[in-house]
Amino acid sequence: MNTAVLLACAMLLDAALGEPDWLWSRLRHPAVLLGDAVRFLDQRLNNGVQKRLKGVAATTVLALGAWLIGYGLSALGPVVEILCCATLLAQKSLVQHVSDVATALRQSLPDARRTVARIVSRDTSEMDGPRVARAAIESAAENLSDGVIAPAFWFLLGGLPGLLLYKAINTADSMIGYRNERYAEFGWSAARLDDLLNLVPARLTGLMIALLANTQSQWHEIVMDAKRHVSPNAGWPEAAMARALGVALAGPRSYHGQIRHLAWVNEDARKEIGAQEIARAMKILWQVWALTLGLVMVGIATSLLW
Known part of the structure; x- marks a missing residue:
């Protein structure tokens, strides 16, 4: 089956179901399993001398292992491919997590701080309302890119092996990609x-x-603005989102x-922002999702015509 058709089905399935608690409370989510693999390699290899070389070896093992697992799963047929792809897309869960921050911010600042702490790594205990809103919107923009668009992009290019490779490396970056002593x-x-x-x-x-x-x-x-950002990639969706909302x-x-x-x-x-701006960002997330799905559908139609 055409990879674009598989992706369209997976995007619709993810948008409809997201990550149901009844399932992932009973099974280990693939992202959790990838994290386990990264943690195992970290514990076994991140010691002694030549840490950079050992890190290269760990990254190679992760990438190759993910590719081979994806190849094996794709051989099981299109239904498995759609289910796996939908599981590794994060549109509905992203919108839900960020929307929860807006809901909490409307209720109380302590609630908002606790809620935004679930999706950002920065300190939240002293945040005021605008800082909570900025953190939520920044997380929305960055995760739209690496949780939705990038997985879809690599699935289109490399099928399930490409998607799993991307998710393995993205997970590794989130766990060990820090410029600290360790x-x-x-x-x-x-x-x-x-x-x-x-x-x-x-x-x-961003475009x-x-x-x-x-x-x-x-x-x-x-x-x-994107070039001034600390990340070579996160700045692009964040800068575009800031201009779209008219906020800093x-x-x-x-x-x-x-x-x-x-x-x-x-x-x-404007720097004094709140729940209203978070809600507007959520609308943009769905608009980008719809545009992506539309482009995939155009690709399907074009392949059928030719």
Whole structure:
């Protein structure tokens, strides 16, 4: 079956069902299993000398293992491929998690801090309302790219093997891709490969947001903001989302009690934002999803005609 057809079915299934608790409370989610694999390699290899070389070996094992597992699963037929792809897409769960922050923010600031702490790694205990809203919107933009668009992109290019390889490396980056004493060397290859795999999807996500929000005339400013971002990829969807909403994102934040003075995105725009702006961001997430599905359907129609 055409890979685009499989992807369209998986996107619709994910949008309809998301990640049902009744299933994943009984089974280990594939993302959890990937995390277990990363943790195992970290514990076994991240020690002694030549940590960068060991990290390269770990990344290679993860990538090759994920590819082979994906190849084996794809041989089981299109139903298995659709189910696996839908499981590894994150549209509905992303919208739900970020929407929960907006709901909590309408109720009380302590509730909002606890809720946003589930989706960001920065310190949340001292956040005010606008900082909570910015954190939620930034998470929405970044995860739209690496949780929806990038998986769809790599599934189209490489089928289930390509998707599983991407998810394995993205998971590894989220766990060991830090520039700290423990992971600066061991996590180097995972972080660099994740940067490479997200290079095109991040920019596609930013472009789609800009087109849907009719802010393509500000593309130069979006590019400039993206280049000032600490991440080579996350800045693209964040900068586009900031211009789409007419708000400022990023800026200083605290990690482990230490303030990091990161650059603002769309610095001169409104900084006093709240639940309303989060809700508007959620609409953009669904619009980008719909545009992606539409492009996939066009690809299906084109392949049928030719």
